[in-house]
Amino acid sequence: MKDYKVIDLFSGAGGMSVGFDRAGFHIAASIELLEKYAKTHEINFPECRSLFGDIQTVSPREFELETNVSKDDRIIIIGGPPCQTFSTAGQSKIQSLTKGDIKKDPRNYLFKSYFEYVKYFNPDVFVMENVPNLQTKYGGEIFKNILDLCRSLGYQTSYDVLNAADYGVPQNRRRLFVVGFRKGKCFKFPDPTHRGNERTVSDAISDLPHIYDGIRAGLLPYSKVSNLTNYQKLLRNKKNEVDNNICRVSNERAKKVFSYMKQGDKYMDLPKEVRNILPFREDIFPDRLKRLSLDKPSWTILAHIGMDGYRYIHPTEDRTLSVREAARIQSFPDNFVFNGNMREQYIQVGNSVPPLLAEAIANSVRKLL
Incomplete structure (x- = not known):
């Protein structure tokens, strides 16, 4: 699958990039807000253009020019917008910073920047990752907005909560994945390989x-x-x-x-x-x-x-x-x-x-x- 170029948004160190690289995809470009984390990605993916910057201020067009990844290429977009506001951890701290109304935290809406890139680059597929609470937070309002946005961009979506331990990771870690496909295809999540035989x-x-x-x-x-x-x-x-x-x-x-x-x-x-x-x-x-x-x-x-x-x-x-x-x-x-x-x-x-x-x-x- 090296003819596809993978863009990793909110890349962090690059866990998603490692997985797609191991599956045979070409990690072509990424963007991460924190400089040290972007440097980790650059060190481990020397053939990738790993950008350090704020996705809210780096437009898709600027990203295209900086990375030489064209919207005319065959593209896959991966990544996980920050999830602190959807996680059950650290809620009291966030509320203190937002004067009690956590819904006003701008990190709730970083998914919009993610989908601005999806709209511009028109990938054949995107994979978005987040915490399971995203489905139910604020009565499911934000998650419904995400699914509506996917449909408006022409994507058929599949979503599920997976436990990493079921796939050979020695850790109970549940994460939500939303996968969007074009061309009328229906994505099927992988069957568990280690359920009942978890690694320790x-x-x-x-x-x-x-x-x-x-x-x-x-x-x-x-x-x-x-x-x-x-x-x-x-x-x-x-x-x-x-x-x-x-x-x-x-x-x-x-x-x-x-x-x-x-x-x-x-x-x-x-x-x-x-x-x-x-x-x-x-x-x-x-x-x-x-x-x-x-x-x-x-x-x-x-x-x-x-x-x-x-x-x-x-x-x-x-x-x-x-x-x-x-x-x-x-x-x-x-x-x-x-x-x-x-x-x-x-x-x-x-x-x-x-x-x-x-x-x-x-x-x-x-x-x-």
């Missing part, structure tokens, strides 16, 4: 380098070279070392609490005297600390991992996950390098579409094309 945290990270709390390392060798899981074989570097071995420093009180936690435990599972070592508002933060289980998929890796990581405690070590461990759980291949400081790297991982999930959708797109 152990499948994902047990071969990664031995590290310690607070490490700041680049390339390190893998911790083992044999008895690898199929997932590890799928994602490993051929050069037998991997980058982004960065882990935040946990304070001593936190690490003491970690030592009392069994795999799968959360903060409120601990005795009161242990919780008092590192006290939180228990009515607000009942799951402030959570230790992953080796033999189960991870819970959703969120961008909040860039703040403290206490919801992502290593299953057997008294530390939080490293950037690379989080990236593995997201299904990024080990040759993918994250740019920026530690916090920015974590947030890029947490905000991304898992590449294996994106690849499954890309393969279904390819079949229909």
